[in-house]
Amino acid sequence: MKNNDVKTYLAQNKETFEKISMYIYDHPETRFEEYESAEYLAAECEKAGFSVERNAGGIETAFVATFGSGFPVIGFLGEFDALSGLGQKPDKTAYEPTEVNVGHGCGHNLLGTGAFAAACTAKKYLEDHNLSGTVKFFGCPGEEGGSGKTFMVREGVFDGVDAALSWHPSPANAIMSLSSLANYQVYFRLKGVSSHAANSPHLGRSALDAVELMNVGVNYLREHIVPEARIHYAVTNTGGISPNVVQADAEVLYLIRAPKVQQVDDIYKRVCKIAEGAALMTETELSIEFDKACSNYIPNRSLEKLLHESLVEAGTEKPGEEEVAFAEELWSTLSDGEKENYLDLIKGFGYVGNGSEFEGKYLADSISPYEASNEVLAGSTDVSDVSWVVPTAQLTAATSALGTPLHTWQMTTQGISSFAHKGMLRAAESMALTAVQLFEDEEKLKAVKQEFDEFSKANPYICPIPNAVKPSTLK
CATH class of the missing domain: 3.40.630.10 (Zn peptidases)
Known part of the structure; x- marks a missing residue:
């Protein structure tokens, strides 16, 4: 033919x-x-x-x-x-x-x-x-x-x-x-304790605070990774729409990219440490769900x-x-x-x-x-x-x-x-x-x-x- x-x-x-x-x-x-x-x-x-x-x-x-x-x-x-x-x-x-x-x-x-x-x-x-x-x-x-x-x-x-x-x-x-860039996509979920944000905020433990602290920490990490790498995130659960409630549940989805899989894995491990630090600071519980990846x-x-x-x-x-x-x-x-x-x-x-x-x-x-x-x-x-x-x-x-x-x-x-x-x-x-x-x-x-x-x-x-x-x- x-x-x-x-x-x-x-x-x-x-x-x-x-x-x-x-x-x-x-x-x-x-x-x-x-x-x-x-x-x-x-x-x-x-x-x-x-x-x-x-x-x-x-x-x-x-x-x-x-x-x-x-x-x-x-x-x-x-x-x-x-x-x-x-x-x-x-x-x-x-x-x-x-x-x-x-x-x-x-x-x-x-x-x-x-x-x-x-x-x-x-x-x-x-x-x-x-x-x-x-x-x-x-x-x-x-x-x-x-x-x-x-x-x-x-x-x-x-x-x-x-x-x-x-x-x-x-x-x-x-x-x-x-x-192309290899990547990992991973969910980070934080579990806290709800409470009245005005009457008893000291009894609450904010999962949303943990997510925000994690994101701040990752933003500081950007200076210390290979320049070709990319870190994206989306807050997929803010814990609700009531500002007078301490948010007990929050979730953020991260997409981590770099030229090599090993580089992605190294960055991922550092992001996990930041998430653990955010959970410690807010006395919340962290769970991590690996969603997908590619080479x-x-x-x-x-x-x-x-x-x-x-x-x-x-x-x-x-x-x-x-x-x-x-x-x-x-x-x-x-x-x-x-x-x-x-x-x-x-x-x-x-x-x-x-x-x-x-x-x-x-x-x-x-x-x-x-x-x-x-x-x-x-x-x-x-x-x-x-x-x-x-x-x-x-x-x-x-x-x-x-x-x-x-x-x-x-x-x-x-x-x-x-x-x-x-x-x-x-x-x-x-x-x-x-x-x-x-x-x-x-x-x-x-x-x-x-x-x-x-x-x-x-x-x-x-x-x-x-x-x-x-x-x-x-x-």
């Missing part, structure tokens, strides 16, 4: 894949509650001729779709979870939230569908050429704050896969060659080169006038800071250049050169844990206007636009062409696996999520 065959297949099935993307977009669900999206996509896999294993890794909304048999085994990673607070009506140039304020502010309706389209195209290649080999599509829930793939890795779901491919929507077309991403340069060749071969097309006009209106909704930061945003996705090709434009219609980067993306992804156990590469395809930040209503509103679906199919074509290279040329796959094996021998994988921890929904 040559490039024209791949294009023809995707063009012939364009409406099917767009329909799937729109269904997932119209049924936004948060982490590990993607019941409708997962079942719909799994059913589409069966309709396309894949056998489907549901409840993969013991996760209700995870599944693995398989076609073929034998070597090599090529996997495609698909996501379909949405974000709370980012409900937005599509194709609007102003903020118009939906009644159920959940939306695809990270484009996972496109991500999952594009990976599925790539898997279908690779399957067609095996069928047309009567070749041995296996295509696997992984339905991966809970990427947003849940580290679904990390749980799946822990349970051995990706065992036996020879190479894995994925992508992510963004404003640019490039190879995602940067590493740092390990790029496979050999596979990235193949993926970039395929992205260049897939190419781009000139945006239509209506698409440009829509993008220009969305650009006008961005803050000055977001406009000034547009180049840094796409550099985080692997874009290489000075932005000169975007002068006077609002949509990317070019493909970035490939350059292996030693920099670290200031963000996290559970694709990282897959990359520790399987040679992995990712690309990004332009689905939104330049400057569009992820996790915003502007990203959500562009989620099923014609430009977004063009980018989705470009990503699918690029991944499918890469799979074709791996099926056809054993030497290329050998180079990919050799690079991976050299890394693995020196860096054995340890899952950052303890065995006792189970996937959790938003609380």
Whole structure:
């Protein structure tokens, strides 16, 4: 199957894949509650001729779709979870939230569908050429704050896969060659004693005081950790809304990030000590619940080169006038800071250049050169844990206007636009062409696996999520 065959297949099935993307977009669900999206996509896999294993890794909304048999085994990673607070009506140039304020502010309706389209195209290649080999599509829930793939890795779901491919929507077309931040997400709960805040405050022990003291202590810690690290927190329980009651219960959720898992673990232990100190100061009881974690991403340069060749071969097309006009209106909704930061945003996705090709434009219609980067993306992804156990590469395809930040209503509103679906199919074509290279040329796959094996021998994988921890929904 040559490039024209791949294009023809995707063009012939364009409406099917767009329909799937729109269904997932119209049924936004948060982490590990993607019941409708997962079942719909799994059913589409069966309709396309894949056998489907549901409840993969013991996760209700995870599944693995398989076609073929034998070597090599090529996997495609698909996501379909949405974000709370980012409900937005599509194709609007102003903020118009939906009644159920959940939306695809990270484009996972496109991500999952594009990976599925790539898997279908690779399957067609095996069928047309009567070749041995296996295509696997992984339905991966809970990427947003849940580290679904990390749980799946822990349970051995990706065992036996020879190479894995994925992508992510963004404003640019490039190879995602940067590493990422590892993280831990942990609940700190404080238990005190309630009392009348005026009549008998001396009898109370404030859990909220403990949370506030903990947060102050962690803010002082920031000066004494590696500069690339990030510590975020959200007070998830303040103990009530009555100021005349000493709050007996309070909770804070921490997300700790750093370039390496060991760095995260070191910072986490220090945060725990601060929490213990806050509990001692307020005579409250502390309990700690580990929620989830993920590792740092390990790029496979050999596979990235193949993926970039395929992205260049897939190419781009000139945006239509209506698409440009829509993008220009969305650009006008961005803050000055977001406009000034547009180049840094796409550099985080692997874009290489000075932005000169975007002068006077609002949509990317070019493909970035490939350059292996030693920099670290200031963000996290559970694709990282897959990359520790399987040679992995990712690309990004332009689905939104330049400057569009992820996790915003502007990203959500562009989620099923014609430009977004063009980018989705470009990503699918690029991944499918890469799979074709791996099926056809054993030497290329050998180079990919050799690079991976050299890394693995020196860096054995340890899952950052303890065995006792189970996937959790938003609380």
